[in-house]
Amino acid sequence: MEQEQTVENESKPSSVKSEAWEWIKALLIAGGLVFIIRTFIFSPFIVEGPSMEPNFHTSERLIVNKILYDFRAPQRGEVIVFHATEDKDYIKRVIALPGEKVRVEGDKVFVNNQQLDEPWLKQALDDAAKKGIPYNTRNFAEKTVTEGSVFVMGDNRSNSADSRDIGFIEYDRIVGRADIIFWPMKDLKWIH
The missing domain is CATH 2.10.109.10 (Umud Fragment, subunit A)
Structure with missing residues (x-):
């Protein structure tokens, strides 16, 4: 039983890092897309x-x-x-x-x-x-x-x-x- 608990605890920090990395990648991709769209395709004007x-x-x-x-x-x-x-x-x-x-x-x-x-x-x-x-x-x-x-x-x-x-x-x-x-x-x- 103790061994199972240890395995679960070890995987949590790894999954938090993995989820944080996925969020960072998603934000970088979104930022890149916004840059490309605003620079080359569409732009707001007042x-x-x-x-x-x-x-x-x-x-x-x-x-x-x-x-x-x-x-x-x-x-x-x-x-x-x-x-x-x-x-x-x-x-x-x-x-x-x-x-x-x-x-x-x-x-x-x-x-x-x-x-x-x-x-x-x-x-x-x-x-x-x-x-x-x-x-x-x-x-x-x-x-x-x-x-x-x-x-x-x-x-x-x-x-x-x-x-x-x-x-x-x-x-x-x-x-x-x-x-x-x-x-x-x-x-x-x-x-x-």
Whole structure:
């Protein structure tokens, strides 16, 4: 009987060490996965400022897909996050693609001399028209988007530092596409 008790006592410290080692391995793997996912695949982003209203608001938190543009180029209408300066990222909407001619005249945006349909601004444009005021007060003379770049604008056209000010956005400055608003919870949605 004593011998059995001794065997049980000897195995307990070993099982505690084994369980602790399993927890350490699990935490290291989880930490590694979080690092890989945040560095290469998805990243959180916080909206700052009014430049994307009425569709995005200050303090909303987004999930940015960082890997998508490794497989394909940005497309018109997508909302992207990019490095505006060395320490500042912006969120804007892709309006024109490489090689396209773009110009802005009041509330109308033209790409290759065709007025762009912007369903994401329909309500804001209709509201401004009902009040008899222009939604956009900043025009842009026609230019051709350079290769490897996009022309971006904020949804709040009169109050946005975008390609009209900072120029075309090169692909290598793009962090990724905004895919999900996840905070606040009442605004949780996929971004189309």
